[in-house]
Amino acid sequence: MKIRxxxxxxxxxxxxxxxxxxxxxxxxxxxxxxxxxxxxAKADSVWVTIQSHLNVVAVAVLVGIKAIIICxxxxxxxxxxxxxxxxxxxxxxxxxxxxRTSGILFKAGLK
Amino acid sequence: xxxxxxxxxIHTVLSACADWEMTPRNIILKAxxxxxxxxxxxxxxxxxxxxxxxxxxxxxxxxVIPGIEVQTQEEVHLVSLFPxxxxxxxxxxWLKEYIPNLINNEEIFGVQVVVDExxxxxxxxxxxxxxxxxxxxxxxxxxxxxLRGIAYPAHVNxxxxxxxxxxxxxxxxxxxxxxxxxxxTDISSFLSEHPEFSEHVIIVSSDxxxxxxxxxxxxxxxxxxxxxxxxxxxxxxxRRVKIW
Numbered sequence: 001m002k003i004r005x006x007x008x009x010x011x012x013x014x015x016x017x018x019x020x021x022x023x024x025x026x027x028x029x030x031x032x033x034x035x036x037x038x039x040x041a042k043a044d045s046v047w048v049t050i051q052s053h054l055n056v057v058a059v060a061v062l063v064g065i066k067a068i069i070i071c072x073x074x075x076x077x078x079x080x081x082x083x084x085x086x087x088x089x090x091x092x093x094x095x096x097x098x099x100r101t102s103g104i105l106f107k108a109g110l111k
Numbered sequence: 112x113x114x115x116x117x118x119x120x121i122h123t124v125l126s127a128c129a130d131w132e133m134t135p136r137n138i139i140l141k142a143x144x145x146x147x148x149x150x151x152x153x154x155x156x157x158x159x160x161x162x163x164x165x166x167x168x169x170x171x172x173x174x175v176i177p178g179i180e181v182q183t184q185e186e187v188h189l190v191s192l193f194p195x196x197x198x199x200x201x202x203x204x205w206l207k208e209y210i211p212n213l214i215n216n217e218e219i220f221g222v223q224v225v226v227d228e229x230x231x232x233x234x235x236x237x238x239x240x241x242x243x244x245x246x247x248x249x250x251x252x253x254x255x256x257x258l259r260g261i262a263y264p265a266h267v268n269x270x271x272x273x274x275x276x277x278x279x280x281x282x283x284x285x286x287x288x289x290x291x292x293x294x295x296t297d298i299s300s301f302l303s304e305h306p307e308f309s310e311h312v313i314i315v316s317s318d319x320x321x322x323x324x325x326x327x328x329x330x331x332x333x334x335x336x337x338x339x340x341x342x343x344x345x346x347x348x349x350r351r352v353k354i355w
Contacts, residue, residue, distance in 0.1 A: 035211075
């Protein structure tokens with residue numbers, strides 16, 4: 001599934017512009033504990049979380065995550081967006097909570 | 112009894128996120144320059160540079176307290192301080208079993224360097240240390256105490272790995288009477304937001320990852336003598352700790 005399609009079905013706001021919008025992702029992972037994500041998330045995935053501090057970008061790069069989906073419309077510092085752009089990680093934001101976001105993505109075919 | 116300026120949370124080049132200049136000699140010389148007399152070396156989930164720092168400190172009459180900064184499974188940072196190098200190393204040996212077996216990505220987190228007291232590189236630690244150990248806050252407190260040390264939460268109000276933002280509050284049954292706050296936090300507004308901590312010992316540390324941060328901590332401790340046992344005893348007594 002393309003990240004662009006995820007943006008559509010979740011009615012997301014894209015904070016990092018066109019970056020990674022045409023990347024294909026197969027997997028998703030939901031957690032707010034960064035070390036769980038480091039240990040368990042797969043590459044070529046999207047990460048569903050409410051964490052939005054700078055360390056999320058480092059974790060995403062480490063794992064090979066293509067996009068971070070920030071739930072609950074949490075605010076994201078412009079520095080985090082800037083860092084994400086530099087590192088090639090898309091940040092998209094939704095009003096939905098993590099449970100509903102994961103459910104919608106699972107139903108749409110992400111593993 | 113005399114008051115000493117203490118910095119109880121300092122990282123070396125072994126912490127992936129710390130600057131290259133954070134070597135034992137540089138740390139000790141910087142501490143001397145800014146008037147720090149006691150400092151604790153607290154690297155991320157590892158104590159391999161503690162010994163080198165102790166020996167570098169001895170040459171300049173700076174007391175180095177053996178320590179480690181543990182990231183628990185709750186993703187909370189605790190500082191554990193010990194009376195001897197041997198104790199921190201046995202703590203590290205215990206902790207090692209609980210650290211997930213992953214490789215550090217040096218491009219993202221940086222290189223983890225083990226050095227001697229002359230700043231020579233001995234080893235590059237390839238394990239990913241910047242991750243939670245599979246131990247609870249209670250486990251760390253208990254194990255630290257068994258080894259005659261003391262554990263308390265680090266930068267309690269910081270969003271990343273600070274106990275208050277992560278857990279939402281400090282549970283009343285957690286055995287902490289010491290809290291560390293960062294040097295940029297205003298203590299009186301912190302305490303007015305958190306009146307429940309008015310009886311706690313507050314320690315202000317720099318959590319230095321860069322040489323220039325050393326000395327930004329503002330903790331004074333009252334000691335009979337410069338000795339780790341004495342320091343560990345002193346920081347548990349509110350009357351013997353003050354912030355300048």
